[in-house]
Every structure is written in structure tokens, then in C-alpha cells.
Amino acid sequence: MTFLLLPDDNQIYTIKIYLRLILYLFVPGIFIYILINIFNVPHLTYVRADKREYENYYFLYYSLSTVHFRFFSIFDEPGVVGSLSAMVVMYYRKFLSKREYIAFICAGFLSFSLFFIVTFPIIYYFSDIRYIPYQKRVKKLFTCALILVVFYFSFILAITQFINNPIIQFGIYNRFKWENGLIVGMVNNRDILPGFDESYTSFVERNEADLWLGKGKNSVADEFGASGLSYRISIYEKGILIVLYMLGLIILMHPWHRQFIFSLVSVIFILMLLFQRTLFFKIDYFSLLFIGSGIITKYAKKENSTYNTEP
Template structure:
């Protein structure tokens, strides 16, 4: 068991149950299928209360600036969206995460990884039996979490599958949804967790997460893995891994599976950069957006939910700009980035944190959702606490030598 989880630091002491409860609630807020018909607000309230218990004494100017900037930005969301007082209060339940102790956030993130990984094991096994081996297992249909989805979800005990009405899906291995409504959820969470854990596959607890990311065929997961490899991995490993990956790509470049799930989702035959920027948007939205960015509302936004009308089914950073304006978008990203720089310095950990920030803002810009805000903010607190622990261990070792 120790070898299985040696990369996970389990909380100890009288408050360990609070950390477990918070991690479980964050997992539930990621909306696995058994949450689709439930009210998520009680879980959000529990998270906010637990975070309030672990408020950190603020005596650092950077933390004060960051925290109160977030308060103002989230107040702006409520005001520009013309929400009721209760709506704004529920939105502000996100704020306590920015004032919680780094130790609590780090412990919660470790447990979140543990819960996510353990839940993936039976899900991956059932996916292999159902989607690869063709074993017929008991299942039922379930109402979609997202009303914009017109296909059918089949609910198994440890996974869901989605039929979007595409004939090709019958002959090609489907993407891995696990318990969630989109494979991109699996890919995004997996990419963030593995990046923060520095793709440490020596820890067995990270292996199901890695496998799930691969099976999700999430572009974010694959691109994050490649970026991490090219920028952050030591050269001696690059010399082995990069040629191996290049050979595999050449061998399987004509694979129908690879083309359908990855290559064909980006248009490599025309303007690749433009295709990459816009592939998360629905057809027709770009024409609307080209006109929108010439109006005054481009700076202030149209209010929460407007992007779901003009970009129905799409999900990109342009959703935030549409809803809350370019000024809000730039301010939110800059405030987060500056706090990360001031907290972590110019380090490898900073690069990982910025990769997570820009990646989530680009393709899953759900900044009103605590589960995604947690994924953005947790790496900062995690690395800050880990660095502090490393410094303390080094100091203790020096003192023992003396």
C-alpha cells in the first residue's frame, strides 16, 4: 500500500476528516453521473465552510492583492449578469479558496488525486470489457447533464457512454467518459494532476490517471503531455522518448482511430494556428464574434450565459470574453499569473502552473465552477507548500549534521 501511494501525503491529526470531506465534495462538484440529478449547492456550501475554517492569516501584500482582486472580479460577474443577491452570494462561495491555508489545499489536492485514481480503476476495466471486448453489461439511459447534448447517455455502474448520432462511432473505439458527461473532463483533470505530480509514473496511483487521459483522446491531455515533455523533462529522457513517439506517430499516422479522434479535429491542411484557436467554437460563432469585438460590449461583456446562446455547445476562452468582456478576461488571467510568479518565482513549478492556467482558460473556461477554479489555484498552493516543506527538511538535515 505504501508503494502504491508513496506520492500521496495523507493528512493526519484531528482535522484529517475535514480534508477528506472537502476532497470528496470537490470530486462531486466535477459532476460524475450520479450527481446529474442532484443539487450541487450543498456540496459548494460545505466546501466554502471548510475553507473558512482553514483561513490563513494574511500578512503578505501579494496575497492581499490577489484575494481582494478575486473578490472584485467575482462581484463584477454578478453585477454585469444582473443576478439576484442570492445568486451573487452563491457565486462568492468560490472566494474562500483564495484565503485558505496552503497546507489544507495541498492535502485536499493529494486526496482528490487519490479519490480520482481509485474511482478510475473499475471505470477503465468496465470500459475495456464494454467498448473494446464488446461484453454486454447491464445499463440504462440517463438524462444529459447538458441540455445542449442531443445524443443518448448509457449509464453503467462505473462509467457512462455517449451516442451522438455519428455512424462512425459504431466502428471506432469511443472516447473514455468514465463517470463524466465529456471525455474532455477526464482529460483535463488527468492532465492537471499529472503535471502537478510531474508525471511521476513510479507512483502507481498516477498510472490509472495516465491511462484514463490516453483513452479520453483529449487534445488538452495530449498537448499538455507533449509540452511537459519538450520543456520540462531532462534531456537524457528526451533523447529516448521523443524519437520513440515520432516513430509511433509515423507508424500509426494512417490509423483510422488516431485520425478520427485527434488529427481530424484540427485542420492541418489550411491555417493551423487559426484552426487551433477556433476548434473549440461552434460553426457560426466566429462570424458573430468578429462583429462582437467591434462593439462596446466587447470590453464589458454581455453577462453570464450569453455565450451559451451564441456559441451553443462550444467551450473556449472566447466564452469568458463574450460573457464578461476582454477587460475582465485579461485582468483575471494577469492577476492569477502575477500571483503565481510572486509566489513561486521563476521556476519549473511556475511553468507548470501557467500551463494549467492557460490550458484551462483556453478550453474549459468555467471560472464560476469551484471544481475548475480549484484545478487552477491548487498548483500554486501545492508547490508553495511543497517548497516550504523541502526547505524545512533541508534545514533540519543541516542542523542534524552540525
């Protein structure tokens, strides 16, 4: 709420400072990332509340011993880097310098985030859609639909050709739901907890007050010994009313009357983002989405706005 009460220029300035701070922290992170993939580098052991152990390198880089090849930066999950980079690619193409923008793209790929890798071609393609004439926006929309159809069948053909490769099978094939040789959905691996699937199904079928109001914060961890990031966990803990409230905020913060096609694409992107990492109310996620999807559009062409000035 404090952030939202700031004048628009100050909100945009805050985002610019935040993105550059993260970018500067990528620099030592990349250096450490290279070192730990070559040498055995001394580190501290950080144990999270859920007992998961991480390697902490000089308080500037995290990693798990089994996935040194994934870029973590200062976060305890490489998927955070992938999600953050995806938001930058989608909304901040004209906000950062070309060098800064490319650095976030590189970080996204080094994180080996499946979400970033799969969505990158699409979100990059649409990243300039609010700055081009209306006719070109419509053309982009239909061109993308055609490309997606071609990509869908090409992707299926490529995956099935390498199905016997254990890395492809584990890292890509098993992440999708298959039916008659076609991809029909994503496997939700964010709430694989013993007993949760059955409890969630019963929770929804009963349709009692808890379904609308939720069972309360940390109820999943209390009942199942661990938690995760999943839309089902959000419904279980917060209830459908809060989820609908969140969806309402997402819709309202877009400039539908001025940028309908951009807003439509942006909402789809946010729903995909939150499906695999439900952190809408986390301050940095919310700020990046709120500014990127709405306010920044009004300032992009103002020569003297904070958008175009160095901090």
C-alpha cells in the same frame, strides 16, 4: 473564496483527498470501460440540458454510444479526464505516489484526449523543473525548444504520410490549420455553432461596451441554441475585462521571484489548457491549478507538512 480562506495545509490536504477520490472512482470506471467495449451492458440514458444523450452505468461511468473506446470515468466528457490528468502530470509528480501518478497518466491516454496526448511529453519533461538546480532548469528549457522544433517537422512528416487514412485525417489532420504544408494553428472546434462565427467577428469589430463587459451568462445558448467551451465564448459572455482579470490571477498565483522558469512554463501550460477547456473558475480546476502552481512549492521539502502525510 471559502477554499482560499483555508490555511495552506488544509488546502493541500483537500487536494490530496480530491485526487484520491477521483483515483478510486477510476477503478470501477476501468472495469466498466472494459466491459462495454466487449459486451452490451445495461445502462440508464442521461439527457443533458443541451439534449445530448449519454449512457450512464451504475452512476459510476458515463459514455456516448459512438465512443466506447474513450475513457469517461464519472465525467460526461472524456476530455475532462484528459485535462485533469494533464494537470496532475504537470504539478503533482512528487505529490502522489508513483502508482497513483502512473494511474492518472494511463487514464489520460485512455481518454484519447488530443490535448493530453500532444502535451504529455512536454509537461512530463517539465514536471520536476522546480525541484532541480537552476542550471539544469535552463538546460531543460533550451533542450525542450530544440526538441519541439524537431518534433514539429517530424509530426508534419508523419501526418502527411498517412493523410489518406480517414481516422488520421479526421482525428488529427483536420484538428490543425495548415498553410503551405506547415501547421500554423489549431482548429477551434469548441464553438462551432451556426451563426456564431459571424456574430463573434461583428461583436469584436464593433468594439462597443459589450465587448468589454460581455453579453451575460448563457447568452450564447440563448442566441444560438447551444454553447460550448471556448475562449471566444468566454469573451462573448463575460467580456474582455473578466478575461483580463482571469489572466491577472493566473500570473499572480505563480512564484515568479523564486521559480521564474517554472512559472513561465506553468503559465504557458495553463493558457493552453484554458484555450481548449475554459473552466478556470470551476472549483476543482481552480483549486488544482492554484495549489499546483504556487502553494505546493513551499511545502514540497517539509518533512512534517500535510504534503508528505497520508490522509
